Amino acid sequence: MNTQALNIPTHTTGEARPSEASGDIIVKLTDVCRAFGDTPAIDAVSLSVQRGEILGIIGRSGAGKSTLIRCLNGLERPDSGSVQVEGMEITALDERRLQPVRRRIGMIFQHFNLLSAKSVEDNIALPLKIEGQSRAQRRKRVAELLDLVGLSDKAKHYPAQLSGGQKQRVGIARALAAKPSLLLSDEATSALDPETTRSILTLLKDINRQLGLTILLITHEMEVIRRVADRVIVLDRGRIVEQGPVWQVFANPAADTTKSLLQVLTPELPPTLRARLDPVAGDDAVVKVQLSGDAARQPFFAGLIGVRLLHGGIDTVQGEPVGTLFLGIPARDKTALEKAVQYLKSNADHVEVLGYVSGDA
Amino acid sequence: MSQAMLDLLWRSFWETIIMTGFSGLISLVAGLPLALILILTDRGGLAENLWVNRSLGAVINGFRSVPFIILLVALIPVTRFIVGTSLGTWASIVPLSIAATPYYARIAEVSLREVDRGLIEAARAMGATRWTIIREVLVPEAMPSLIAGFTVTLVTLVGASAMAGAIGAGGLGDLAIRYGYQRFETEIMVAVVAILILLVSGVQWVGDRLVERLDHRIVKR
Ligand SMILES: Nc1ncnc2c1ncn2[C@@H]1O[C@H](COP(=O)(O)OP(=O)(O)OP(=O)(O)O)[C@@H](O)[C@H]1O
Ligand SMILES: [Mg+2]
Numbered sequence: 001m002n003t004q005a006l007n008i009p010t011h012t013t014g015e016a017r018p019s020e021a022s023g024d025i026i027v028k029l030t031d032v033c034r035a036f037g038d039t040p041a042i043d044a045v046s047l048s049v050q051r052g053e054i055l056g057i058i059g060r061s062g063a064g065k066s067t068l069i070r071c072l073n074g075l076e077r078p079d080s081g082s083v084q085v086e087g088m089e090i091t092a093l094d095e096r097r098l099q100p101v102r103r104r105i106g107m108i109f110q111h112f113n114l115l116s117a118k119s120v121e122d123n124i125a126l127p128l129k130i131e132g133q134s135r136a137q138r139r140k141r142v143a144e145l146l147d148l149v150g151l152s153d154k155a156k157h158y159p160a161q162l163s164g165g166q167k168q169r170v171g172i173a174r175a176l177a178a179k180p181s182l183l184l185s186d187e188a189t190s191a192l193d194p195e196t197t198r199s200i201l202t203l204l205k206d207i208n209r210q211l212g213l214t215i216l217l218i219t220h221e222m223e224v225i226r227r228v229a230d231r232v233i234v235l236d237r238g239r240i241v242e243q244g245p246v247w248q249v250f251a252n253p254a255a256d257t258t259k260s261l262l263q264v265l266t267p268e269l270p271p272t273l274r275a276r277l278d279p280v281a282g283d284d285a286v287v288k289v290q291l292s293g294d295a296a297r298q299p300f301f302a303g304l305i306g307v308r309l310l311h312g313g314i315d316t317v318q319g320e321p322v323g324t325l326f327l328g329i330p331a332r333d334k335t336a337l338e339k340a341v342q343y344l345k346s347n348a349d350h351v352e353v354l355g356y357v358s359g360d361a
Numbered sequence: 362m363s364q365a366m367l368d369l370l371w372r373s374f375w376e377t378i379i380m381t382g383f384s385g386l387i388s389l390v391a392g393l394p395l396a397l398i399l400i401l402t403d404r405g406g407l408a409e410n411l412w413v414n415r416s417l418g419a420v421i422n423g424f425r426s427v428p429f430i431i432l433l434v435a436l437i438p439v440t441r442f443i444v445g446t447s448l449g450t451w452a453s454i455v456p457l458s459i460a461a462t463p464y465y466a467r468i469a470e471v472s473l474r475e476v477d478r479g480l481i482e483a484a485r486a487m488g489a490t491r492w493t494i495i496r497e498v499l500v501p502e503a504m505p506s507l508i509a510g511f512t513v514t515l516v517t518l519v520g521a522s523a524m525a526g527a528i529g530a531g532g533l534g535d536l537a538i539r540y541g542y543q544r545f546e547t548e549i550m551v552a553v554v555a556i557l558i559l560l561v562s563g564v565q566w567v568g569d570r571l572v573e574r575l576d577h578r579i580v581k582r
Contacts, residue, residue, distance in 0.1 A: 073486055102488035113483035116578045117501040126497060127487045158577040178487075 009254035011244025024051040026182060026214050027072060032081035034067055041067040042078070043238035051181075054208055054215045056229030056246065058222070058261055063235040065218045069184050072216070073105045074098040086181060103131055106175030110187040112167040114159040120170050121146070121155040127178040145173040149203065165196035172203060176213075183207075185217045189224060197221070201228050222265045226250065226317050234258045247320035251292030252349045266290075267312045267324050269354065282356025284328040285337055286310065291348040296321035303343045306330045331356055362548060369536065370552060376450045376531040377560070380522040384457035385515045391458070392465030392514075393507070395421070397495060399466065400473045407481070407491050421463040429460050429521055433528060453530030457521060465514045472506035473499055505576035512568025516561050533557055 027049035034042040041064045049055050057065050070076035071083050074090050083090040088101055114123050121142050128138045146152045149169040159167055168188060175183055185204070189197040205228045207213055219225060225232050225246055232249050234242040234257055241255040253259045269277075269286070277286060291300070296314055301307060307329050314323035327344075331337050344351045395417065401407050402414040427435070433456045440455040441447040476499055484494045500507070523534020533553050541550025 075482060075486060096490075099488040099490060102486055105486070107483070107486040109479065109483065111479060113477070113479040115480060115498060115502060117504060117575070118497075126484070126489075129497070130487055130489050130493055160578055160580050174487075 009242045009244075011248035011252070025049065026051040026086055027216070028082075028084040029068075029071070030082040030084075032068075032071060032078045032083060034064075034071065034076060034078045040064075040238045042071065044081070045235075045238070045240055047233065047240065047243075049214060049216065051214055052208070052212045053231060054205070054217060054229045056225035056232040057216065057218045057235060058220075058225060058232060058258075059235030060257065060261070061220075064238040065235055066186055067238075068235065069186055069216055069218055072182070072184060073102050073107060103127065103178050104180050104182065106178070106180035106183045108168070108171045108175045108183070108185045108188045110190050112159070112164075112171045112191075114167055114170055114174075116159055118158075119155070120151065120157050120159070120162070123159065123170055124173045124177055127174060131178050141177060145177055148176070148207075149173045163196075164192050165200065168192060168196075168200055169203070172200070172207075176207065181214065183213055183215045185215060187218055187220065190220060194223075197224065198227075204228060222250075222262055226265065230318065234261070245318065247292060247317040247322055250317050251290065251320075251322040265315075267326075269326055270311055273310065273326075273357065276357050277355035278357065279355050282331060282358040284308075284357050285331040285341075286354045286357055287327045287329055287341065287344065288350075288352045288354055289325045289327060289344055289348045290323070290350040291325070292322040293320055295347045295349070296323055298347070300347065303347075304329070304340055305336075307340065326354075328357070362552070366549065370533075370549075370556070373531055373533045373536040373553075374556060374560075376535075377519065377522055377533045379450055380453055380457055380525060380530060380532055381515060381518040383454045384461050384522075385511070385518050387454070387458040388461035388465040388514055388518075389511055391462045393469050393500075395462070395466035396469035396473055397499070399470045400499070401491075401495075407494060421466055424459065424463040425467070429456075430524055430527065432456055432460055433524065437528070448529040450530045450532070453522070453525035453528060453532075456528075457518060457525060460521065461514055461518055464517065465511065468510035468513060469503075469507055472503040472510055475506060476502045505572045505578075508568060508571050508575065512565060512572075515564050515568075519557065519561055519564070533560075 025048050027047070029045055029047040032042055032045045033040060043064075045068060057068065059065050067076055071078050072085060072090065074093065074095075078091055081091070085101065085105065090098070090101065093101065115126070118126070124142045124145050125138045128141055133141070142155070143152070146155055149172055151166060151169055151173070154162065154166065159170065162170065171188070183204075189200050192200065201224060204215060204217075208215055208228075217224070217229060229246050231244065232246050233240050234249070234255060236255070236257040242249060242253065242258045249258060250262060250265065253262050269288070273286070307327050309325060310328045311326040312324045314321045314325075316322070329337055329340050341351060341353065398417060399414060399421075402410040402417075404411065424432075436456045436459060437447040440452050443455055444452045446452050480498050480502060481494060484498045489497065520534070522530070522532050523538070526532060526535025526538060533556060537550050537553040540546045541553060
């Protein structure tokens with residue numbers, strides 16, 4: 001597979017992320033297509049996932065994210081292409097032969113999908129029962145899992161008696177029960193409030209670190225990707241339009257879809273300032289600077305004189321600095337301004353003169 | 362009311378209990394699997410087979426569209442073959458069961474259809490076999506609704522058993538018709554109606570309590 005040839009913006013890291021170091025591929029999709037009627041939901045998607053990696057999948061509604069993830073455990077059948085999980089060709093297996101493979105793949109759902117007629121412990125024990133474990137084995141494993149997700153006191157409760165966050169914890173415990181090597185998560189936090197989301201994400205990240213579990217995670221929330229994912233792929237109308245390490249994609253989105261999805265995370269010029277922008281001339285030029293990685297670590301302002309920070313800041317994604325700054329640069333002296341902009345361009349990812357303001361900016 | 366009358370009431374009460382009880386049980390044991398077959402073989406079901414689905418649906422519809430009193434008479438040869446006689450309480454269980462089974466199959470089909478597809482998908486994603494999905498997901502999740510539907514079937518059977526009097530099955534309904542309606546013995550009629558009301562209310566009450574106990578979808582205090 002050659003993503004360059006397909007013109008997919010692909011970000012390459014200088015140093016490999018620790019979780020990618022193993023170099024062992026657990027999921028490999030090659031030219032997977034799936035159409036409903038005439039409209040392709042997944043269009044020639046090729047993708048590899050490293051063992052131990054957390055891969056974020058983003059895209060607009062209807063982009064094909066769920067369809068893609070459902071191809072991995074055979075809930076969805078591709079029209080063409082190859083889907084390999086742990087070296088096993090999923091597309092070649094019938095429903096019965098898929099069953100043992102599915103037991104190695106955990107899945108968590110947006111609406112939890114817990115059985116209302118079963119208690120919390122029985123819900124968590126179901127995958128173990130399916131595996132044929134004895135009652136004693138199940139009890140022991142369920143106790144471990146309840147402890148892991150912090151719900152030991154709710155073992156005998158029914159799902160209806162739990163909060164959304166608690167239900168999702170049960171969902172996670174259930175997905176992990178049979179010790180899967182791969183966890184699929186389809187908008188697992190979309191129905192939860194920000195604080196509960198954070199605790200669920202912390203839990204997933206911990207499990208990823210402790211058990212080396214590979215996680216494929218679909219979400220609408222860029223914040224979720226920023227917090228937990230190592231790598232992100234962006235889907236648009238069934239195609240991968242961008243992929244790379246999260247901090248690089250977030251610092252430097254290339255595809256329009258990515259840019260608009262990331263809008264929520266990037267600071268914008270305050271409206272009061274924007275209203276005063278003059279397109280041609282003024283005391284100060286307003287310059288938008290996007291920077292990341294080493295550039296953001298350097299004593300950046302040293303090369304600039306009389307520059308003010310108007311708005312914005314530096315954030316940390318995957319331990320890498322990523323930021324958007326709005327700078328005010330004196331614009332009376334055109335050559336000095338030109339020099340300053342050149343200096344910025346040689347250091348930052350993206351530099352844009354938005355306009356000019358006069359008076360106090 | 363004379364002792365003879367009381368004895369008659371008592372005997373008729375038991376005849377009604379036997380008729381509804383046994384035919385109810387048979388309709389449950391036969392109707393639930395039929396409902397499962399209807400659900401599983403339907404389009405998008407776990408064992409899609411439209412030919413089986415449509416054929417079974419047609420047979421069920423056929424039995425359901427025949428008025429019970431006609432079924433009662435039409436089935437006389439079948440009853441004689443199975444029970445050895447076409448008359449009496451035990452004989453009436455055959456036509457009652459044959460009428461109630463497709464009735465309950467349709468009610469149970471609705472209950473099973475209402476089980477959230479997401480739950481079935483979750484079970485599939487866990488690697489569950491079809492049988493496990495039926496046993497652990499479909500039936501338990503539909504259980505409150507299945508029991509509510511069975512209660513409706515039993516109450517309907519209490520009413521239908523009155524018509525079985527036509528083939529000498531006895532029972533409370535028959536008693537009310539022979540003594541109360543045809544001989545104007547109001548006292549008997551009132552007594553029978555009162556017992557029927559109590560019986561129906563009792564069945565409904567037990568059914569409701571069972572549903573309440575098994576339904577974990579709502580938070581109980
Ligand atoms: N079972 C189906 N039958 C018909 N069309 C489907 C089916 N499942 C998905 N589609 C279509 O395929 C496309 C991709 O759907 P999919 O559910 O994968 O999107 P998604 O990215 O998960 O969207 P969302 O973010 O809203 O969940 C959509 O246009 C959808 O209408
Ligand atoms: Mg989706």
